[in-house]
Amino acid sequence: MKRDEMARLIKTGILGLEVTEDDVRRDIAKASGYPFSAYAVDLSYLELAKELLDGTGMLLTAAVSYPLGGMTLETKLDQIRFALQVRAEEINATLNLGAIKSGDYETLRYESRAMVAVADGAIDVIVIPQFEILTTAEKVRTCETLLDAGVRAIKTDGHGGVCQPEDILLVRRVFGREISIEASGGIRTTRHALDLLDAGADFIHTSTAYPVLADIPG
Amino acid sequence: MSVGKPAGSDLARAIDYALIRPGATYADVRRICLEVRHYGFGGIVFLPVHCERAAGYVAGLDIRLVAAVGFPNGAFTTDGKVFEARDAIAHGATAIEYVVGVGALLSGNRDLVAREMAAMRAATDGRVLRATLEASVLPDEEARFVCQLAAEAGVDFVVTSTGFTDAETTDEDVRRLSGAAGPGVGICATGGIRTLEVARGLLGAGARLLRTSAAVAIAEELAGERGGEDA
Numbered sequence: 124m125k126r127d128e129m130a131r132l133i134k135t136g137i138l139g140l141e142v143t144e145d146d147v148r149r150d151i152a153k154a155s156g157y158p159f160s161a162y163a164v165d166l167s168y169l170e171l172a173k174e175l176l177d178g179t180g181m182l183l184t185a186a187v188s189y190p191l192g193g194m195t196l197e198t199k200l201d202q203i204r205f206a207l208q209v210r211a212e213e214i215n216a217t218l219n220l221g222a223i224k225s226g227d228y229e230t231l232r233y234e235s236r237a238m239v240a241v242a243d244g245a246i247d248v249i250v251i252p253q254f255e256i257l258t259t260a261e262k263v264r265t266c267e268t269l270l271d272a273g274v275r276a277i278k279t280d281g282h283g284g285v286c287q288p289e290d291i292l293l294v295r296r297v298f299g300r301e302i303s304i305e306a307s308g309g310i311r312t313t314r315h316a317l318d319l320l321d322a323g324a325d326f327i328h329t330s331t332a333y334p335v336l337a338d339i340p341g
Numbered sequence: 342m343s344v345g346k347p348a349g350s351d352l353a354r355a356i357d358y359a360l361i362r363p364g365a366t367y368a369d370v371r372r373i374c375l376e377v378r379h380y381g382f383g384g385i386v387f388l389p390v391h392c393e394r395a396a397g398y399v400a401g402l403d404i405r406l407v408a409a410v411g412f413p414n415g416a417f418t419t420d421g422k423v424f425e426a427r428d429a430i431a432h433g434a435t436a437i438e439y440v441v442g443v444g445a446l447l448s449g450n451r452d453l454v455a456r457e458m459a460a461m462r463a464a465t466d467g468r469v470l471r472a473t474l475e476a477s478v479l480p481d482e483e484a485r486f487v488c489q490l491a492a493e494a495g496v497d498f499v500v501t502s503t504g505f506t507d508a509e510t511t512d513e514d515v516r517r518l519s520g521a522a523g524p525g526v527g528i529c530a531t532g533g534i535r536t537l538e539v540a541r542g543l544l545g546a547g548a549r550l551l552r553t554s555a556a557v558a559i560a561e562e563l564a565g566e567r568g569g570e571d572a
Contacts, residue, residue, distance in 0.1 A: 140414040140440075140503070141478050143448040165416030167442060191363045191412060193388025195432060198425045205421060219390060220364040227367070256364045282363055 124317075126341045127158055132320065134305065135332040136163030138186055144171065151175040157336070160326060161213060165189065166202060169209045182212035184249075190282035192217030192253065196234045203241050213247035214238075217281050220253050223261055228268045235272035249276040249305060255284025262290065263297055270301055278328055280308030286315075291322035313338035350381065352563060355544060357384035357529070358556035359504065360391075361409050367394060374398030380560040386438065386552055388412065389429040396433025405469065408434035413505035415440030415473070419457040423464045436469035437461070438529075438552075440503055443475050446483045454487070458494045471529060473500035476518065477508030488521035495525075498550060502532035509533025512546035519547040537562040 137150045147168045152175075154162060163184035164172040176183050185206035188194040194202075199216060206214050216238060222230040235250065242248045252265045269277065277294070279286050286308040294304055306319040307328030316327045316335045329335055360373050370391045375398065377385050384405030387395050392408050399406055408429030411422045426437045439461055445453045462470055474487045491499050499522055501510040510532040519528045527549035534540055534553040543551060553559065 138414070138416070140416065140443050140475060140506075141447060142416065142444045144444075144450070145448065165414060165444075166418050166421055167416040167444065169418075189414075191361070191388060193361070193363060193390045193409075193412070194425060195389050195392075195428055197428050198389065198421075201424045201428075202417075202421060205418065217363070221366055221370075221388075221390060224364045225367040253363060 124339060126336055126339045129316070129336055129339050130157040130159050130332070132326055133157075133159050133316075133332050133335065134161040134163065134184065134326050134328045135159050136161075136184060136328075136330060138163060138165050138189065138330065142168070144168070147171055148175060151179070154181065154332070155179045157332070159332065163215055163328075166205060169206065169211060173209050173211065183209075184213045184215055185209070185211040185246075187214045187216035189215065189217055190251075192220045192251065192281075196237055199234070200237060200241050203238060203246070207242070207246055211246060213249055214242070215249050215251055215278050215281070217251040217253065218265070220256065223252065223257065223265055228264060231265065232268050232272045235269055235274050239273040247276065248274055249278050249303075250274055251278045251281040251307075253281060253284065254279045254286070254290050255282075255308065259293065262293060266294055266298055266302055270298065275301075276303035276305065278305040278307050283308070285309035286319060288318045288322035291319055291324045295323035310335060350563065352540065352544070353381040353560055354383040355548075355550055356382045356540070356556050356559065357386050357405065357407060357550060357552040358382045359386035359409075359531070359552045359554050361386060361388050361412060361504065362554075365391065370394050371398060376557055377404055378402065380557065382556055382560070383550070384436070389425060389432060389434070392429055392434045393432040405436050406434050407436040407438050407469075407471070408432075410437055410439040412440055413503040415443050415503075419453070419460050422457065423460050426461060426464050430465070430468065434468075436471070437465045438471040438473055438498075438500055440473045441487055443479060446479060446487070451486060455490055455494075458490055458496060462494050462496060469497045471498035471500050472496050473503055475503055475506060475508065476501045476510065476514050477506055477532075481517070484518060485521040488518050488523075488526065491526045492523050498527040498529045500529040500531055500552065504531050504552065504554070506532070510543065512542050515543055515546040515548045535559070537566070
């Protein structure tokens, strides 16, 4: 794989407590030199990023209830409406992890349906199930529930965690190509990224995209 | 859990038991609410998604139910934080703790932080409002600025940390922030509070409240001390 081909499979971004406006400007300017697929920011920088990403070919990703997933459904929907208003192309919404860990898949289904309904096809709904804290059974049941609710893409982790090829293989084995898998969490090397892609990931999410590209010939 | 223990000491009343990690279950929420009642803690801090459930367990009791808004990065729009705060109150929260725009402060955008604080104060009128900063990553002058802003805006407490960094709040942090905020604003210390000794130190330095996930360990230490005295 050539470097540009790899970059097209990467979604990057800058998120966190200490991120400044200058950080966002600098990082997007740097990312613009590569054919990355998408760029994610916290909602406070969504409008700025929309402006800066214009003409770069990168999609704008809005982080919703990020990274803890502990906001109410109403607040998540409010944030999705804001992302729609700014004309972001996709959202990364952390799921109601408390519901999943409590075995309450009805709530997960209800919330997922509501998010898909508000997005109304105008923005891609990519959800974060935080695989790091889920058991194998919870991972499968969560994906099953998401598909039933009309969600077609997951981003494996949002808050800590290191993405494991085994998780990608699991989802592919059980659900085939029905669901798009964006691998995320601690991906900082070319080897790790290639392992996840080999396991069947559709995209690699990483805020450290350049080390990931480092060992790939231009 | 035994029943019939005497209700909390002053120290327990100054503790807010916090459970804001992702993936807390319904059973965790119930357990923590019962522990708060049992040990006589003054309050409880949850992410908004748990507030409605928690409200059922502490209804009619003198226990603060604090919703953690804009957590943990504070990197949401002002309108978004206001919506989340109002929504948390609608779901049963009796107090709001929100993360100030730390990134905005580090960008030199003090106006945004000031406007946001005024909007949050207006949205939570009549409720206790706390503004959370991250003392470990903010330059001293920015931390002081937030404290002064809180005094002007009528915010009830400044919280020293989100609790999502490794930062441990020191007695010196409390004195510094307390001095900047003045007597009208309480300091709620958080970050690395796991022992009775640390808790006493921070209260002694002037903290009015402590937010910790290790509330039970501290209360047990206190009970052990008292048991020792009785014997």
